[in-house]
Amino acid sequence: MSKDNRKTPLNLEAESFKKLGYQLIDQIAELLNSFDSRPITPPSIAEEWNTLIEPRPLPEIGESAEELLTRATKLLLDNSLYNGHPKFMGYITGSPAPIGMLGDLLAAAVNPNVGAQILSPAATEIEKQTVGWLAEFIGYKNNCGGILVSGGNMANFTGFLAGRAAKAPKDFKEKGFAGLEKEMIIYCSAATHTWVEKAAVLFGHGLNAVRWIPTDDANRMDITLLQAAIQKDLDTGNQPIMVIGTAGDVSTGVVDDLQAIAQVAQEHQLWFHVDGAYGIPAAVIPEMKNTFTGIEDADSIALDPHKWLYCPLEAGCTLVKDPQHLLNAFSSHPAYYNFDQGGDTHNFYEYGLQNSRGFRALKVWLALQQVGRDEYEKLIKEDIELAKYMYDLTYAHAELEAITHNLSITTFRYVPVEPQEETYLNQINETLLDDLQAGGEVFLSNAIVDDRYALRACIVNFRTSQKDIEEIIDIVVREGRRLHETS
Numbered sequence: 501m502s503k504d505n506r507k508t509p510l511n512l513e514a515e516s517f518k519k520l521g522y523q524l525i526d527q528i529a530e531l532l533n534s535f536d537s538r539p540i541t542p543p544s545i546a547e548e549w550n551t552l553i554e555p556r557p558l559p560e561i562g563e564s565a566e567e568l569l570t571r572a573t574k575l576l577l578d579n580s581l582y583n584g585h586p587k588f589m590g591y592i593t594g595s596p597a598p599i600g601m602l603g604d605l606l607a608a609a610v611n612p613n614v615g616a617q618i619l620s621p622a623a624t625e626i627e628k629q630t631v632g633w634l635a636e637f638i639g640y641k642n643n644c645g646g647i648l649v650s651g652g653n654m655a656n657f658t659g660f661l662a663g664r665a666a667k668a669p670k671d672f673k674e675k676g677f678a679g680l681e682k683e684m685i686i687y688c689s690a691a692t693h694t695w696v697e698k699a700a701v702l703f704g705h706g707l708n709a710v711r712w713i714p715t716d717d718a719n720r721m722d723i724t725l726l727q728a729a730i731q732k733d734l735d736t737g738n739q740p741i742m743v744i745g746t747a748g749d750v751s752t753g754v755v756d757d758l759q760a761i762a763q764v765a766q767e768h769q770l771w772f773h774v775d776g777a778y779g780i781p782a783a784v785i786p787e788m789k790n791t792f793t794g795i796e797d798a799d800s801i802a803l804d805p806h807k808w809l810y811c812p813l814e815a816g817c818t819l820v821k822d823p824q825h826l827l828n829a830f831s832s833h834p835a836y837y838n839f840d841q842g843g844d845t846h847n848f849y850e851y852g853l854q855n856s857r858g859f860r861a862l863k864v865w866l867a868l869q870q871v872g873r874d875e876y877e878k879l880i881k882e883d884i885e886l887a888k889y890m891y892d893l894t895y896a897h898a899e900l901e902a903i904t905h906n907l908s909i910t911t912f913r914y915v916p917v918e919p920q921e922e923t924y925l926n927q928i929n930e931t932l933l934d935d936l937q938a939g940g941e942v943f944l945s946n947a948i949v950d951d952r953y954a955l956r957a958c959i960v961n962f963r964t965s966q967k968d969i970e971e972i973i974d975i976v977v978r979e980g981r982r983l984h985e986t987s
């Protein structure tokens with residue numbers, strides 16, 4: 501071995517690093533300026549996806565970083581779906597903010613391990629402040645605790661596990677399910693996101709431990725049925741432990757009556773978890789405060805900065821009213837860790853599922869400061885107004901049927917002028933969605949509303965303008981007509 505610095509291509513020397521970095525930044529800047537003129541998705545179809553990359557065995561010897569980066573950039577720029585495109589409004593993925601892209605680069609360069617504070621002194625402080633600001637943003641108790649995670653599913657899982665640890669019998673940590681005398685039961689509305697299913701299966705409860713409470717006419721959890729279900733479980737010797745409210749359901753953006761759920765939770769000493777992965781940032785708007793009344797009583801809340809705070813993937817966050825609950829659920833102290841530096845040492849590995857942790861907080865922390873509360877409030881409000889504008893345009897159009905508008909989600913469908921059977925309408929809208937998605941001009945997704953197959957737009961996109969909405973209407977009608985005429 502040489503005494504001097506080891507020579508390895510991994511150790512890119514400074515001049516090449518700068519050259520490659522500047523080239524890459526130039527290309528990214530170009531991308532950011534051209535979302536509008538690119539197709540949202542490349543013209544390839546699913547059958548061709550596996551030809552995008554040449555099949556080859558694992559390389560035996562290395563290649564030049566410059567060539568690799570050039571090829572990878574071209575491959576990705578030509579063959580990606582751009583959720584930063586102003587007409588992307590499918591599912592729920594935020595349009596990525598450039599400051600977040602730079603933040604991720606900086607985070608990767610410093611590479612703090614935000615599992616332990618001694619390994620990430622400043623980064624841990626930044627994450628603590630980010631958690632506090634996110635709580636303040638939505639009007640949650642600001643001495644709560646929390647942790648950044650990869651997204652909404654993980655944020656909900658983290659809250660779920662904290663709640664379970666808080667409500668399970670004292671010896672649950674030792675004995676697990678084998679020691680239970682009563683089955684632990686979880687309540688949520690029928691409109692709750694699929695994460696609950698995953699949690700019930702993965703964390704050992706089984707699907708039968710979940711009570712999917714039907715929704716009322718407004719698609720909110722029916723509180724009378726919730727109470728009845730809890731009573732029935734108590735009568736049959738089960739142990740209700742947790743109720744989950746949704747603040748912005750993934751299909752149509754409806755917010756449950758969180759205040760009423762909070763009261764039921766309090767009455768029965770249940771853990772109250774709020775899934776606000778999509779919708780809860782709208783609580784920053786003073787006129788919308790009423791919609792979210794009750795979140796202050798939540799024991800835990802999931803939110804997703806990579807959705808409506810426009811951070812690049814991945815960034816989710818769990819907030820917990822009393823951070824001790826996270827410690828109770830997740831903390832352990834192996835002999836090989838020397839992480840307790842006394843004082844206010846904050847080791848994030850004790851607050852969640854991960855051990856080594858990346859620095860996701862940086863991009864969120866930077867965006868919150870670059871944008872500020874007032875501008876965020878304005879952006880979120882505008883997204884809601886754009887969704888409402890879309891609803892109004894579909895309502896007014898003879899060949900479109902407006903179905904729902906809540907928060908920044910609008911659902912509607914194409915309806916030919918002459919009356920048609922429901923089955924035909926469902927079928928033509930399903931085909932229409934496929935065609936629109938493949939066409940690359942606009943990206944919508946779908947929702948099933950009262951058995952109607954609806955096109956669904958969710959605007960969490962600061963790049964979308966009124967003009968985009970008007971053009972989308974024209975595109976949908978044009979394609980709908982074409983399908984109808986050729987069917």
Ligand SMILES: *Cc1c(COP(=O)(O)O)cnc(C)c1O
Nearest residue numbers: 651652653693748750775777778
């Ligand atoms: C998106 C979403 C989730 C899942 O979040 P991911 O970031 O995709 O893991 C959970 N619940 C709701 C209400 C959501 O909108």
